[in-house]
Amino acid sequence: MLIVKKFGGTSVGDKDRIMNVAKRCAEEYQKGNNVVVVLSAMGKTTDLLLKQAREIHPKAPKRELDMLLTTGEQTSVALMAIALDSMGIPAISLNAFQVAMNTTSVYGNARLKKIDKERIQHELNSRKIVIVTGFQGVNKYGDYTTLGRGGSDTTAVALAAALHADACEIYTDVDGVFTADPRIVKNARKLKEITYDEMLDLATCGAGVLHNRSVEMAKKYGVPLVVRSSLNDHEGTIVKEVTNVEKMLISGVALDDHAARISVMGLKDEPGIAFKLFNTLAKNNINVDIILQSIGRESERTKDISFTVNEEDVETAVSLIEENKERITLKSVTSNCDIAKVSIVGAGMTSNPGVAAKMFEALFNMGININMISTSEIRITVLVKRSDGEKAVNAIHDAFFGETD
């Protein structure tokens, strides 16, 4: 068996945790399995490096930020190889250059394109544990890139797909995927299984357990994922195509309180306008989440479009739109960061009417006003005031999962 194991920054945060991870990997290896380990930078390393850079230059070039940040994972993998060697387990660490982890050119937010298996396969064949830097890649210019937030998950899934691994285990500091964030909702329950699509909607909606790109890739290549804790031996949550357990109405409630809403008013009601608007943002690597277009005002022949972005991107997005005012044909643009995105996700809702009504009722009972509503086949998202976010999640969770354990 070939197992890919990914450990996040918290799991390798200090010497003892590194030894703990090494021990887990050694146990897997000693069962006779081949093991590939993907690591993030230790603890707060990435944040500290960013702070160092910003103290020198608040708008540091992204190419150099990536050059800086990639040292973080390289430190982790080298220390892990040293830890395994101290246990007598043959191990070797490899960075993005050594694995030829090819990505697109965009610094800070690159996408994986191709992995060269040769070196990894060679090291596995000589029965070494192979430890690979997560989060980083190399672009066509021969420069380091990084994969954006949560990118190490994507590295792990991509390696599992490329190497046809039997399992891809994502280790984190929680026991698995929960019906809601246990730090916010006391009664949150751990899910035994969840489908890729549900996981994807949860990830997109701010449930921080897995990065959505990694779930997309797992779905695309059929890589079975396991999300579990690096701190205990609990079973974790399996993410796969079809779940066997009896369908719950919804599988989880998610909160994203780092979103912001941008409203563009008075757009000409003619074809190609939405394309111009969102293409301008896409070209600048701004991810747009929920999009809502109002019915146009026929008298004025105009329409309004609202959408959400990560709050970090609000300023850039608004000024991009302002700059292209004439071309996009808008009257005005406003933004609002005082919002929280609350979503329910579940494959069960397709066959059960009344799910939306139940969600809205829960919010009404708590006196929470809904700003915007957006739905997909297996997801309902509402925008509320940011200060109402946690209250909303609890109310909805109680409504669907009951107040007692």
Add this chain to the structure above:
Amino acid sequence: MLIVKKFGGTSVGDKDRIMNVAKRCAEEYQKGNNVVVVLSAMGKTTDLLLKQAREIHPKAPKRELDMLLTTGEQTSVALMAIALDSMGIPAISLNAFQVAMNTTSVYGNARLKKIDKERIQHELNSRKIVIVTGFQGVNKYGDYTTLGRGGSDTTAVALAAALHADACEIYTDVDGVFTADPRIVKNARKLKEITYDEMLDLATCGAGVLHNRSVEMAKKYGVPLVVRSSLNDHEGTIVKEVTNVEKMLISGVALDDHAARISVMGLKDEPGIAFKLFNTLAKNNINVDIILQSIGRESERTKDISFTVNEEDVETAVSLIEENKERITLKSVTSNCDIAKVSIVGAGMTSNPGVAAKMFEALFNMGININMISTSEIRITVLVKRSDGEKAVNAIHDAFFGETD
């Protein structure tokens, strides 16, 4: 003009020093010159990384130590590129993979073999300051190697040679090359010029300003070196083939108090024995410095050989010799770390008899006992007790350079 500038760890030890170095490089660039900057890891980074590794595993594999240590210079070069960008100067950082800094395979002590100029030349052509990681290389397996202590000097000289640079400036925390270590000898004077050979002997004898391999390489390729301070604009010392200044009797007194003496007794007096002894050490990358062979005892047909190594290598060297006792044909081996190596160096001594006598007289006057003597054409080295080291350097410096300034 193309100028290579190398800055050591102290010169880039914190944000302010990084900005200071960036400013110096920007000034050079704004004169219209092309600038290549070689950097070491910031301040104590390398030591801290080694400490982290040793806490996990006292005998960490060298391949993984190199993987760990190379993050240090990468951090420096990225931050320097960010600093230059903040001043509006186009700059790009490159690591050993990106420069294709090819070395031999020995981890921890590799030698540079070949540098691929293409990427650097390309970036210089687009008028960028190119910032290269010192100390590190890549071997034929595609793994990081490091060049050993002072390796960044070697990187700078090698780049200057490969790029046919007009000058190679080694910036450090002292004003240049002194007649003795100013921290030990109060009256030490800065030299205006010194020859490669003198510098080489000084470097080998423990004057820490330049790494001897870098001087060897500078001599081989005729790269003119300038050693100067990163903290002020003083002129520094020029290292070149022939010096123009009136020859001083000696150019400096050096102290090495990290040496240890190993004595191998009762070796068979027959051909090939010395080869076997030193080949055993060379194969394990132990650098041997001074070698002295006593006249054999004819009655026993044996001989004794003493030599010095870095004190860090003593244990390994002694056990290697013990393990090969039969093959090397020795009776016993002893070691002594309570020694200091004191040397005088100067091209002037070839034409001036009595230099050795003057040195020995100075030591005699201070009541310092000499353990071992070794001479080359432009160098005389004595071993004394370690506690006598600084006293010996002062006495000799006074004898040759006078007590007052």
